[in-house]
Amino acid sequence: MNSKVEFFEKNKKKTNKWVKLICGASNEDINAIEDLCAIYSAAGVDYIDIAAEQSIAQAARNGIKWSEEFFGTSPGLMISICDGKDIHFRKAKFDPIKCPTNCPRPCENICPTFAIDNYGVTESKCYGCGRCIKSCPLNLISEYDFNLSKDELPTSLQIIKPDAVEIHTEINRIDPFIEVVRILKNSNTKLKTISVSCGLNQSPKSQKSPNDLLKALWERYEILSELNLPIIWQLDGRPMSGDLGPTTGRDTVKLFERIGSHLPPGLIQLAGGTNGKTHELLKVNNFPDGIGFGSSARKIMQPFIEYANKNNKKLYEYPERMALAIKEAQKLLKPWKIS
Ligand code: SF4
Numbered sequence: 001m002n003s004k005v006e007f008f009e010k011n012k013k014k015t016n017k018w019v020k021l022i023c024g025a026s027n028e029d030i031n032a033i034e035d036l037c038a039i040y041s042a043a044g045v046d047y048i049d050i051a052a053e054q055s056i057a058q059a060a061r062n063g064i065k066w067s068e069e070f071f072g073t074s075p076g077l078m079i080s081i082c083d084g085k086d087i088h089f090r091k092a093k094f095d096p097i098k099c100p101t102n103c104p105r106p107c108e109n110i111c112p113t114f115a116i117d118n119y120g121v122t123e124s125k126c127y128g129c130g131r132c133i134k135s136c137p138l139n140l141i142s143e144y145d146f147n148l149s150k151d152e153l154p155t156s157l158q159i160i161k162p163d164a165v166e167i168h169t170e171i172n173r174i175d176p177f178i179e180v181v182r183i184l185k186n187s188n189t190k191l192k193t194i195s196v197s198c199g200l201n202q203s204p205k206s207q208k209s210p211n212d213l214l215k216a217l218w219e220r221y222e223i224l225s226e227l228n229l230p231i232i233w234q235l236d237g238r239p240m241s242g243d244l245g246p247t248t249g250r251d252t253v254k255l256f257e258r259i260g261s262h263l264p265p266g267l268i269q270l271a272g273g274t275n276g277k278t279h280e281l282l283k284v285n286n287f288p289d290g291i292g293f294g295s296s297a298r299k300i301m302q303p304f305i306e307y308a309n310k311n312n313k314k315l316y317e318y319p320e321r322m323a324l325a326i327k328e329a330q331k332l333l334k335p336w337k338i339s
Pocket residue numbers: 091092110111112113114115116121125126127128129130131132133
């Protein structure tokens with residue numbers, strides 16, 4: 001059997017559907033990442049997607065190692081990179097001195113990771129969802145890029161040695177995409193798969209159609225052929241919104257229904273707004289190969305992780321709470337594991 005087919009068959013046999021935990025391309029909350037990786041590895045995800053940073057990779061591997069020891073499950077590690085500006089690779093900041101003392105602090109109230117307090121934004125806890133930016137009545141909050149430069153990529157690959165890389169791209173960004181693929185090829189990193197993340201909502205002003213996206217992905221397919229790796233097509237819907245409500249996965253489902261059957265060869269995975277209700281939005285006779293859970297997966301675990309972190313411990317140091325957390329994670333994964 002051809003190695004690309006084998007890669008996907010192996011994963012399909014093991015899990016029925018491919019499930020990825022998305023820790024967040026700019027999430028640097030090391031303690032939370034270690035716990036998240038331990039919980040979701042034990043629950044049975046196939047891959048974990050993290051920011052391309054050595055300490056984050058170490059935290060993720062610690063969590064995976066815990067799961068391997070106690071549950072015998074050890075997902076692959078994927079790092080996310082991008083070939084240009086991308087909202088998944090940003091953080092928020094503001095100068096708290098400029099805030100009026102009587103501000104009701106909508107920014108702090110809306111932040112899903114409790115990254116904002118009287119001192120501003122705690123950089124490591126911010127994953128760039130952008131909700132605080134829109135909430136400030138005085139427009140005091142701005143965003144800045146949190147992105148590995150292309151020059152740093154070869155070193156990061158060498159140090160982290162990931163199993164897979166996900167390239168976030170945009171429909172029109174062909175040349176930078178080619179450059180990233182060239183760097184990957186020259187790095188001689190032994191990858192098991194390569195993922196391409198693209199959607200229609202990354203640059204809402206660009207007014208691209210599903211057919212434009214399809215054409216762009218076939219172009220990427222040609223470019224990626226020189227890596228000779230199995231490809232995952234991640235169709236992005238509404239970025240970083242899965243924790244907001246049951247129907248936030250609608251955009252990615254709609255996109256999948258429009259172009260899923262015309263995509264280049266590879267595994268199709270939905271992301272962006274996906275949560276526990278997404279499988280109900282899909283038609284029973286038309287399911288993708290897999291799904292990625294980001295903010296929805298993190299939100300479920302937030303109370304567990306906060307409890308452990310407040311006591312300066314890892315969640316797996318509290319076996320009963322850890323068991324409950326794994327049960328919750330399994331509930332999220334269940335529809336994708338039995339279909
Ligand atoms: S609301 Fe989002 S962008 Fe703002 S600080 Fe919190 S995580 Fe960062």
